[in-house]
Amino acid sequence: MNVNQQWRHGALMVFRRNFLSWVKYYRSSILLNFGEPLTNLLALGFGLGAYVATMAGVPFVDFIGPGLLAVTAMNAVTFDMTFEAYDRLNENGIYQAMITAPLTVPQIVAGEYLWEAFRSLLYGSVFLLVLLLLGLVHSWWALVVPLPLLVTGIMFSGPALLVASRARNHEQLFYYFTLVITPMFMFSGVFFPIARLPVLIQDFIVLTPLFHVVNVVRALVLGHLSAGLVWDVVWILGYTVLFSWLPIRSLRRRLTG
Amino acid sequence: MAEVIVAENLIKRYGNFEAVHGIDFSVSEGACFGLLGPNGAGKSTTIRMICCLAEISGGRLSVLGHDAHPGNLMIKRQLGVVSQEDYLDPSLTVRENVELHGRFYGMGYRQAKIRAQDLLVFLQLEDKGREQVRSLSGGMRRRAVIARALMGTPRILILDEPTTGLDPQARLLVWSKIRELKQEGVTILLTTHYMDEAQRLADDLVVIDHGRILERGTPDDLIARVVGTDCLEIAECDPSFGQTLVERIQPLGIISDWQGDSLMLFSSDMDPVLAQLQKEKWLPAQYYRRRASLEDVFLRLTGRDLRE
Numbered sequence: 001m002n003v004n005q006q007w008r009h010g011a012l013m014v015f016r017r018n019f020l021s022w023v024k025y026y027r028s029s030i031l032l033n034f035g036e037p038l039t040n041l042l043a044l045g046f047g048l049g050a051y052v053a054t055m056a057g058v059p060f061v062d063f064i065g066p067g068l069l070a071v072t073a074m075n076a077v078t079f080d081m082t083f084e085a086y087d088r089l090n091e092n093g094i095y096q097a098m099i100t101a102p103l104t105v106p107q108i109v110a111g112e113y114l115w116e117a118f119r120s121l122l123y124g125s126v127f128l129l130v131l132l133l134l135g136l137v138h139s140w141w142a143l144v145v146p147l148p149l150l151v152t153g154i155m156f157s158g159p160a161l162l163v164a165s166r167a168r169n170h171e172q173l174f175y176y177f178t179l180v181i182t183p184m185f186m187f188s189g190v191f192f193p194i195a196r197l198p199v200l201i202q203d204f205i206v207l208t209p210l211f212h213v214v215n216v217v218r219a220l221v222l223g224h225l226s227a228g229l230v231w232d233v234v235w236i237l238g239y240t241v242l243f244s245w246l247p248i249r250s251l252r253r254r255l256t257g
Numbered sequence: 258m259a260e261v262i263v264a265e266n267l268i269k270r271y272g273n274f275e276a277v278h279g280i281d282f283s284v285s286e287g288a289c290f291g292l293l294g295p296n297g298a299g300k301s302t303t304i305r306m307i308c309c310l311a312e313i314s315g316g317r318l319s320v321l322g323h324d325a326h327p328g329n330l331m332i333k334r335q336l337g338v339v340s341q342e343d344y345l346d347p348s349l350t351v352r353e354n355v356e357l358h359g360r361f362y363g364m365g366y367r368q369a370k371i372r373a374q375d376l377l378v379f380l381q382l383e384d385k386g387r388e389q390v391r392s393l394s395g396g397m398r399r400r401a402v403i404a405r406a407l408m409g410t411p412r413i414l415i416l417d418e419p420t421t422g423l424d425p426q427a428r429l430l431v432w433s434k435i436r437e438l439k440q441e442g443v444t445i446l447l448t449t450h451y452m453d454e455a456q457r458l459a460d461d462l463v464v465i466d467h468g469r470i471l472e473r474g475t476p477d478d479l480i481a482r483v484v485g486t487d488c489l490e491i492a493e494c495d496p497s498f499g500q501t502l503v504e505r506i507q508p509l510g511i512i513s514d515w516q517g518d519s520l521m522l523f524s525s526d527m528d529p530v531l532a533q534l535q536k537e538k539w540l541p542a543q544y545y546r547r548r549a550s551l552e553d554v555f556l557r558l559t560g561r562d563l564r565e
Contacts, residue, residue: 001363006363009360009363010361010363013357013360013361016357016360017346017349017357020348020349020353020357021346021348021349024348025348092344092346092347093342093343093344094344094346096340096342096344097344097345097346097358097405098361099310100308100310100333100336100338100340100344101333101358101361101362101409102330102333102334102361102362102363102409103361104328104330105328252327255310256309256310256311256312256327256328257311
């Protein structure tokens with residue numbers, strides 16, 4: 001193997017570690033990752049949807065379905081890269097064992113991103129299947145959804161892994177959910193279009209990553225494609241590149257300090 | 258013999274705290290080298306630098322001909338590390354843990370499978386391969402960690418307190434495996450709190466404390482040089498009695514040391530001392546004569562103060 005092949009092999013083995021671990025509890029893992037979004041979809045979509053007939057010109061449940069798909073992918077990645085990564089670093093010494101073997105911090109991080117891309121793809125695609133069974137998929141463009149899922153899996157990993165590598169205990173991880181993930185979940189156009197919010201808040205929301213994922217996924221599932229989506233894609237790609245560097249320094253300090 | 262680890266004036270600082278103050282030592286290929294010292298002496302810091310897990314702050318550290326610095330894969334590929342903490346993956350089986358580690362070293366699927374099987378047999382864990390790590394006893398966990406560390410066929414095996422917390426049977430098994438590895442030509446770097454372990458395994462050792470090397474040599478050499486081979490141990494000795502006794506026999510050139518409330522008298526030969534004490538009727542009713550051990554050397558060098 002040449003140097004590049006060796007590098008890739010190492011990162012792939014980090015992915016493999018997560019996969020071997022995941023296959024042992026995937027049933028409960030899938031249940032945990034779907035309980036909440038599915039409850040949201042059924043309760044809000046069909047319950048609240050009985051009162052709120054349409055949203056932005058489509059039935060309410062059709063509107064929130066793709067939004068919740070994006071949220072499912074974000075949460076699947078974020079939970080793993082916060083609580084699980086925290087344990088890998090602080091409780092079980094998984095990263096420590098990797099770093100004493102000839103793996104480097106960037107390889108570990110790359111392997112983790114690869115794994116989160118897979119999780120995002122998997123959990124997002126299963127949710128897409130649920131939407132299909134409920135008759136909420138309206139376009140063949142939905143077949144393209146896995147592509148943005150792969151990228152956003154990586155995008156949401158960087159900040160979460162940074163938080164995990166700096167947190168001193170589990171409690172501190174909740175701050176990330178309370179202050180970042182939940183507000184994004186509520187205000188990124190999952191449940192309502194942001195058009196009627198004050199302009200200043202709209203401008204701020206455009207700067208957050210989930211908003212763009214929701215736009216892309218909704219457009220693909222409903223078949224409402226427009227030129228504006230190119231901007232969403234550019235934001236997503238930009239954030240992915242920018243965020244992916246975030247945890248490296250902090251992890252390096254933790255593992256080779 | 259070639260020297261595989263060379264430290265020259267090696268320094269490690271954490272902020273203003275200097276954990277390692279310019280130490281010099283070298284490890285010969287194929288030897289078992291002991292790094293001894295109380296908690297906080299700088300052993301683990303030194304080990305971390307050798308394993309390329311911590312930047313050196315000064316001096317020089319060469320491992321297998323390469324300068325050690327974090328991420329130096331040229332070195333790391335040739336090391337096997339048994340760290341103080343087990344760091345076994347609790348979500349994987351024993352076999353998966355061992356195989357996966359080999360793959361971190363770049364091995365292919367089949368190659369890792371075969372080597373893992375050989376090592377599980379070598380460490381008498383072949384029946385435990387399918388078990389979750391959680392269900393293992395302390396001794397089995399340690400053996401699993403050693404198997405894991407050997408996956409990359411290391412030239413240097415680093416054992417950081419390999420038998421801490423093990424029962425005597427488990428320690429004997431680990432020791433015999435370490436000896437077998439040494440016979441195969443693997444260089445071993447050992448840190449331990451157990452002086453009997455160092456005495457049995459190490460060809461050469463240094464005692465470090467407060468980041469400095471206090472003594473170096475072979476175990477026998479250190480015993481002869483630092484305390485003398487012959488020891489008279491007076492248990493539960495009255496301090497003033499002990500004091501006077503030591504003064505009376507001082508001209509005979511003995512070394513005395515209190516270990517708790519026991520008085521130790523050391524010399525290369527205690528016969529003349531015993532004879533004189535007998536003559537002067539100063540011989541205590543109860544005493545115990547034994548060979549001096551590395552533990553005596555260690556306590557003499559590092560003092561009796563509790564470290565934590």
